Amino acid sequence: MERLRDAGVRVVPLKEPVDPADDHAIAAALRQASRDGAVVWLERGAAGRSPEPAAPKRAPTRRVAGAAGKIAGDAWRFIGRQLRGGSSLMIIPYIGFGNVTMLSVRGRVLDERAFRPQGLEDSGWRNLAALYQRLESDEVRGARVRASFNGVETETLTDRGGYFQFEIALPAPLERSGWHSVDLELPAPPGGAPVRAAAEVLVPPASARFGVISDIDDTVVWTNVTNKVNMALMLARLNPHTRRPFKGVAAFYRALHEGAAGNEANPVFYVSSSPWHLFEPLVEFMRLQGIPLGPLMLRELSVRSLIKPELARNHKLDKIESILRAYPDLKFVLIGDSGERDPEIYAEILRRHPQSVRVIYIRNVNPDPQRIEALDRLTEEVSNSGAQLVLAADSVAAASHAAAEGLIRVEALAQVRQDKRSGDE
Numbered sequence: 001m002e003r004l005r006d007a008g009v010r011v012v013p014l015k016e017p018v019d020p021a022d023d024h025a026i027a028a029a030l031r032q033a034s035r036d037g038a039v040v041w042l043e044r045g046a047a048g049r050s051p052e053p054a055a056p057k058r059a060p061t062r063r064v065a066g067a068a069g070k071i072a073g074d075a076w077r078f079i080g081r082q083l084r085g086g087s088s089l090m091i092i093p094y095i096g097f098g099n100v101t102m103l104s105v106r107g108r109v110l111d112e113r114a115f116r117p118q119g120l121e122d123s124g125w126r127n128l129a130a131l132y133q134r135l136e137s138d139e140v141r142g143a144r145v146r147a148s149f150n151g152v153e154t155e156t157l158t159d160r161g162g163y164f165q166f167e168i169a170l171p172a173p174l175e176r177s178g179w180h181s182v183d184l185e186l187p188a189p190p191g192g193a194p195v196r197a198a199a200e201v202l203v204p205p206a207s208a209r210f211g212v213i214s215d216i217d218d219t220v221v222w223t224n225v226t227n228k229v230n231m232a233l234m235l236a237r238l239n240p241h242t243r244r245p246f247k248g249v250a251a252f253y254r255a256l257h258e259g260a261a262g263n264e265a266n267p268v269f270y271v272s273s274s275p276w277h278l279f280e281p282l283v284e285f286m287r288l289q290g291i292p293l294g295p296l297m298l299r300e301l302s303v304r305s306l307i308k309p310e311l312a313r314n315h316k317l318d319k320i321e322s323i324l325r326a327y328p329d330l331k332f333v334l335i336g337d338s339g340e341r342d343p344e345i346y347a348e349i350l351r352r353h354p355q356s357v358r359v360i361y362i363r364n365v366n367p368d369p370q371r372i373e374a375l376d377r378l379t380e381e382v383s384n385s386g387a388q389l390v391l392a393a394d395s396v397a398a399a400s401h402a403a404a405e406g407l408i409r410v411e412a413l414a415q416v417r418q419d420k421r422s423g424d425e
Helices: 002-006 023-036 061-082 124-135 228-237 249-258 276-289 303-307 310-326 342-352 369-385 395-404 412-424
Strands: 039-042 089-093 096-099 102-111 144-149 152-157 163-169 178-186 195-203 210-214 268-275 296-299 331-337 357-363 388-392
Touching (some): 023 412, 089 195, 096 310, 102 144, 102 195, 102 310, 152 163, 210 310, 249 395, 249 412, 268 276, 276 296, 310 331, 310 342, 342 357, 342 369, 357 369, 369 388
Parallel strands (some): 039 388, 210 268, 268 296, 331 357
Antiparallel strands (some): 089 102, 096 102, 144 152, 144 178, 178 195
16 A cells, blocks of 8 residues: 555555454444545455455366266257357357347358367366367458348458358347347358357346446456467466466356346456457357356457557457447446456546446556556546546455445455355365
8 A cells, every 4th residue: 555655546445444354333433535536445354456366176086077068068068059060161150249239240150170078187288279269260261241130131251260250230129138049140151051040138227326337457367468478378278177267256247247236137248358269168268157248349369460469459449449339328337347447447447438337446457556556547447437446455345445436336345255265275
């Protein structure tokens, strides 16, 4: 905290000690502190870098065998939905989003690949082979893709990376919110069968009081994104069943999704610089960990994107703005980390859309002085916008503030604590 003060960041500490076991006392204290200034630094124990998740323990053979059947079945059913007929092509639909008048759908067309479900007992070599298989995908350029929803049909061609995107304008407002399914099809070639798939699209309900936009790398799951070599080694060593989220993240995100009323169904969006090749493993990881599913916005992998970091920044800005445009009446909670460019990106979002941001949570993963300076700049933006900046060492600290602000139920704090303790076991 002293380092923040030395860097010129305005910090509002709690005026007096609070019993860490009393959730209502914590919420009341933070509510008062937030009225005194825009920035709140939340600490529990020693300050510093948020610890990475503990290495997962191997489950007993019976438990692994019991879960393996379900995991394998789910994985093959997912694959089966993509493959139809005898074509060598397949459609990979991504999770889309929309509102009552528009649906946004993305996906990719690839040559059929021999998928093998990954498991908890997979070796590092198997994980490396699976990662290589995804990165070395055979995209299909110029494929004609047809999208159909409620009688509306539209077509487009895949780009050079095999990607396609639809912005489907609806002739009449949707009568139902929630999850919708958009049918996708590659028209049948001569003598062949069509290839079909279905894209899931989220339309937030009227009960939603706010939305959540979250980074993934070093925010939801530890990736060591500031060290590209170590990040690559980690991705090659682990898979969706052996990776672990930061302690307490799953329960915190579930609490935000449920909201203070418990049934708000606040939408959660994920914007990351990870490549689209990792979409399926990320979705499987979230399902396994009980993290609320929502639209994922990743980016195309290219040599240019690797040597120009500013492209990742522009990618995140563009995707976040597309979300804000889709929901102009909804305020958003932004969640990121101090490791890379999230502070600068969120500062720019505040500059462009000051009325759309409710609160910003930054996970402390890098106490480097340059990051402190970035947080200082973000602080100035926050103070002028009416939003709040919360620098949190862990999910319990962020959840404590969220409860104080009426974003989640105070009772949900106990679940976040339990989730964090479970990660320590």
